[in-house]
Amino acid sequence: MKEAKIQFYSDLACDNRSVTLVTGWLFLDYLDAVTFPLLFLACIAGSILVIVITHRRVAESKAREWFLTSAIICVLAVSDMVGMVFEGGQFAINVQDFVDSRPRSDLLRSLEWNMLQATMRWGREASLTLSNWLLICFSVERIISLRPSRMNSLVYLDSVKGGAACTLLVLLCYAAISPLPYLVDDTGYYVSEATNLTYHQPDWLRMWLEVQFYHEIIFISGTFFTLSCSALGVYRLLKSHQEEQKHLAQQGLRKHLVAVRKPSNGSSSISTGATRALIGCLFLYFFTQSPVVVRNIVIQLDKNCVFNIPGVDKKNSETIVVLIARLNFALDFFIYLVVDRKFRQHAEYLFLEMLGRVEDRKTRRKKKLLKQLSDSRSTSSGSSLIPNSPSPSYENDQSPRFIMEALLGTEETKKTAEHCCYEFRDVLHAKTTQDTLLDRVDEWKI
Template sequence: MHLSSAPKMATGGMILPWYGHWTTEEDDCHRLINRTTELPATAYVSVVCVPFLVLFCTAGNIANFWILWRHCQPGAKQTFLLSLAVVDVLALWCAVPLYLNNNSEIFGIDYLEAPFLVYSYGFFFWLQYTLWNVSDWILVAFSLDRLNAFQFRAPSRVHEGHRRRALFMVCGFFLLAGTIGSGTLVGFYHWWNNRTKYYVQPEWVAKWTRIRQQIDIACPIMVTVFLFVINLWLFLHLRKQMKLGRKLMSATNSITAPSGNARSQRAAKQRRQNHLTRMLLGCVAVYFITQLPAVILNTLDHLSFAPYCLFHFTAKPVWEPIISTLALVNYSSNFAVYVGMSDVFRQAAEVLASRISRGRCWRSVEDGPADGLNEEVEGNEEDGSLIADSNTSRRRMSLRQSYGQDDAEEFS
């Protein structure tokens, strides 16, 4: 069975740390493994970039968490986005021990002095693999939730059941993804307990690994297709609604001229809808750009090993550091996408940066609004805004004063 001397995103066999003395001399296509090859120059791409990606992901998702927790309406939307922030941070930090293992030759790490790096390699690889899949599926679920809010006009009134259902979905994603990747986890520790220079991989581990490889190829393609179709449907629906709205406006204007306040409210609602749609389409674009090279690499790698052995994929050591680093960008760029696509999110980020500079990041809600952004901002599920502007909150408070708490919720 194939046991490579280098770690892989998807391999013809089992994932192992970088340690040539623990691997066989030939792969499962009976090709000799060349252990005298020098490290390619591209190996330093991950050495330089991964620490910056981890730090950027951590800082960006902490900001995402703060903004979403304080300014996003409780419900399925908030649960999905908060879960996405947490999952992405954990996935990037799982890359740290793998990063040390993969570049142990560059860093001069002696595994005899740091056995934890080797022993924990299988666990962190499985956990990162699981979290990557969970992150992808959360993005699909969030897109479906937005489509449901627009196309099928789900009630905008907040129900605890919506939040709980979203949380159960995230937990279900984790269990499913963990089960899919468990073959790697079991196979690694089977090797650990029976490791020799000429260790032979059991057939059941090899079969499980090949199934996982096929999932590695199919899953990103399916996620990309789902995201594209769902968000294209959402985009076309919004365009149709905006055209219909303009026709109704022109018909109404021919009878009665609308007030300036009504025009501004309709324009603000359209802007919020466009912001969230652009954010979702931006996430789809980032996912496609960063994951497509990994799909191609995994496909070529899968076909180069048993049972296919169609060719000898010698270019993989050159391209893998670049492609694996690019794949990490997808899980560290959410904050940049949100800020680049949403004016309201950008405003909240500016408020957060201002508070951090003055040491007042966790100011309580009771202290009142600050820096022009209402602290009790609540999103609107029906119009699809990620976080609502202060006009929404002021309108709701005015309704509560006039009609009471329960009646006001009907206008939200």
């Protein structure tokens, strides 16, 4: 088996400053080639399903508005997809090398392939950095929402739209600039290789790479510490909230619990599910990013001759780290599926709808709300204000006359009917106000 020595550093005092590239493919290379398509499909399909199911949950909530938590989950899913797309570019390069019949030591890629590899490296680092910051934002939002003063309610996205947009823009800029020295260094090296010139790394770039290397270690380690504290805080607040609910229920204050402690925007289930999903994502992050920190520290110590690592196959260690790190992009959907019961129910109904086993979401929601209208009207006191109106039946619950009678009944039925009209305004062609419905009486021929 042939070997090729590539010298990365000018100081020859330390033998560990050279990296050995072994020709041919090893077992881990084949494992990477088999697992990557599966992880790629899991990431793309899972992220799309996360966005679709999150949108369905928002549409079926009482407020029917986007929350900050839902927006963060969707942006995190998009970041995972982008990161896996960049991983796909690197996978294409590996396949191209495998198809090429020449030994790897003699393989000289074209400048386009080399620039693609440099861009893929930059994109992977940028996507991972963005995901780290989104997890931190997710943790901060969960802590704010779980405070006793907020009663486990979510923050509306419209109320913080400007701040959220500015924060996302800053994070995107930071994620794009952070791995930039790697892109500059790779570009200079590949251009010199294409023009048969010797690449001399500038002093300012060498210093920038050193700073970026230590910055990466500090950033990931700091993210570990921040997310660990956030996970403990979120878990404690969630347990406190659940204990408070149990205490009030044991004292026979179920009605008081529903009326006072339940969020007014109906976001309790989304908030609790998001908290559990966050804790699951944090454990996944610790598992996938710990090898990256260890790898970076070992490489830095080895490069500085702090200790020798004889017989260490850097290529195999790099492949293992990449295989584990890819799980960070691919398993978020399964985390949500396992820890969030409501998310699991929506996913089940979505697949059943795709198979034609159940009715679509809007039809089920419509029947549920009209059933609530029927039950509310049958239990309300007093006669209907519309003379000679027939007694309602479940078959006639979809008629505009029934919704009009509910609007003119008690306050409870009025609120339910208004919500029903808002839910199906495309069907009724009416707004949620009583005046608008009264104006449409002639058209409905009541």
